[in-house]
Amino acid sequence: MAVKSTRLGILAEENREKRERIIELLEQAYWMEIETVMSYISCSVNPDGLRAQEVREALETDVEEELGHARQFAQRIKELYGVVPGSMAFRATQESLQPPERQTDILHIVRGVIDAESGAIEHYNRLIEETDGVDWATQDMVIAILRDEEAHRRLFEGFLRELEDDGAA
Numbered sequence: 722m723a724v725k726s727t728r729l730g731i732l733a734e735e736n737r738e739k740r741e742r743i744i745e746l747l748e749q750a751y752w753m754e755i756e757t758v759m760s761y762i763s764c765s766v767n768p769d770g771l772r773a774q775e776v777r778e779a780l781e782t783d784v785e786e787e788l789g790h791a792r793q794f795a796q797r798i799k800e801l802y803g804v805v806p807g808s809m810a811f812r813a814t815q816e817s818l819q820p821p822e823r824q825t826d827i828l829h830i831v832r833g834v835i836d837a838e839s840g841a842i843e844h845y846n847r848l849i850e851e852t853d854g855v856d857w858a859t860q861d862m863v864i865a866i867l868r869d870e871e872a873h874r875r876l877f878e879g880f881l882r883e884l885e886d887d888g889a890a
């Protein structure tokens with residue numbers, strides 16, 4: 722139970738509403754990471770062709786990182802007196818990361834990854850703003866995760882540039 726004291730910051734009883742709002746955003750972040758793990762597993766296995774290897778390897782590494790993010794979000798939900806949701810509450814949204822018709826269509830995957838990373842970056846920026854001055858520990862955690870997503874996006878922007886330069890579009 723939350724203890725009644727302003728000294729307890731986000732864990733204080735009077736901050737219940739703020740805490741519940743943050744938990745909602747953390748749950749959304751948790752599901753985004755879980756879906757990204759699913760999508761990146763398929764995208765790190767399906768692609769064929771000469772261009773596929775770099776993308777596959779990058780996504781294999783990302784799967785582990787995104788799983789690590791999901792774990793951090795889950796842990797933080799619990800620390801804020803929330804309950805990590807069960808799988809029945811999951812709803813998929815990553816349309817742009819569904820397997821392409823041709824498994825040599827690397828551009829489709831690179832664009833899908835950039836899309837997913839952009840969505841994460843947007844949501845985490847929002848979480849950072851919502852926790853500002855209210856929940857420093859969540860904010861600190863999300864800032865570190867945001868940096869990972871920015872790095873992922875940057876890497877895939879480079880892949881996109883090369884593919885477009887080569888006229889693969």
Ligand SMILES: [Fe+2]
Pocket residue numbers: 754757786787790841866870
């Ligand atoms: Fe992530």
Ligand SMILES: [Fe+2]
Pocket residue numbers: 783787838841869870873
């Ligand atoms: Fe990412």
